[in-house]
Amino acid sequence: MFSGTTAPDFVAWARSVPRERRPHLLVLDLMVDREPSVDVELVASLLAAGLRIVVLSALASPPLVRGIVRAGVSGIVGKRDSEADILAAIRAVLRGDEWMTPELASVIAGDPERPSLSVQEERALVLYASGLTVDQVGEAMNIGRETAKQYLDRVRKKYASVGIAVSSKLDFGRIAWVEGYLDPGFPAAAGLEPRTSTEN
Numbered sequence: 001m002f003s004g005t006t007a008p009d010f011v012a013w014a015r016s017v018p019r020e021r022r023p024h025l026l027v028l029d030l031m032v033d034r035e036p037s038v039d040v041e042l043v044a045s046l047l048a049a050g051l052r053i054v055v056l057s058a059l060a061s062p063p064l065v066r067g068i069v070r071a072g073v074s075g076i077v078g079k080r081d082s083e084a085d086i087l088a089a090i091r092a093v094l095r096g097d098e099w100m101t102p103e104l105a106s107v108i109a110g111d112p113e114r115p116s117l118s119v120q121e122e123r124a125l126v127l128y129a130s131g132l133t134v135d136q137v138g139e140a141m142n143i144g145r146e147t148a149k150q151y152l153d154r155v156r157k158k159y160a161s162v163g164i165a166v167s168s169k170l171d172f173g174r175i176a177w178v179e180g181y182l183d184p185g186f187p188a189a190a191g192l193e194p195r196t197s198t199e200n
Helices: 007-016 040-048 062-071 083-095 102-109 119-129 134-141 145-160 169-178
Strands: 026-029 053-057 075-078
Touching (some): 007 040, 040 053, 040 062, 062 075, 075 083, 119 134, 119 145, 119 169, 134 145, 145 169
Parallel strands (some): 026 053
């Protein structure tokens, strides 16, 4: 059992013990007494230690929220959300899915660093993130496989230009979920098996 007073102490402890001794889930409050209680680097450290995290946020600091999402947190709920939403987020994260409320989706959509995608790039992203293969994306868009792949490659490059790596189908699913291209209440592509390229 952990005994300490600071989050860095907890990170050090979590890294030093077997996975079965770590908690199944952490619920973090981004702001305590109107001051940030955690930062993006700390959250990234917790995720690197193999912990699943649900963040509670008043959404008062959109840049902090965006940074937390980019770090890889898969569940964020607002402090004004219902108890049912909070429990749903916890269950989703424990299952390995992702959770985001519509309010958070609007915060993410306002990210000034968000890459601008064309209509066709957005459509290819959504279709691929929803579980279709590249061939199926092409069929759905009435274009060839290579053209569909080119759209997905453009999406990958645009996100790489702002420091966001997109190298697997799981990454495409996370992008579509975070950016609000998929229904925030839907687990997006979180349950899809990651692939190393868009060749499949």
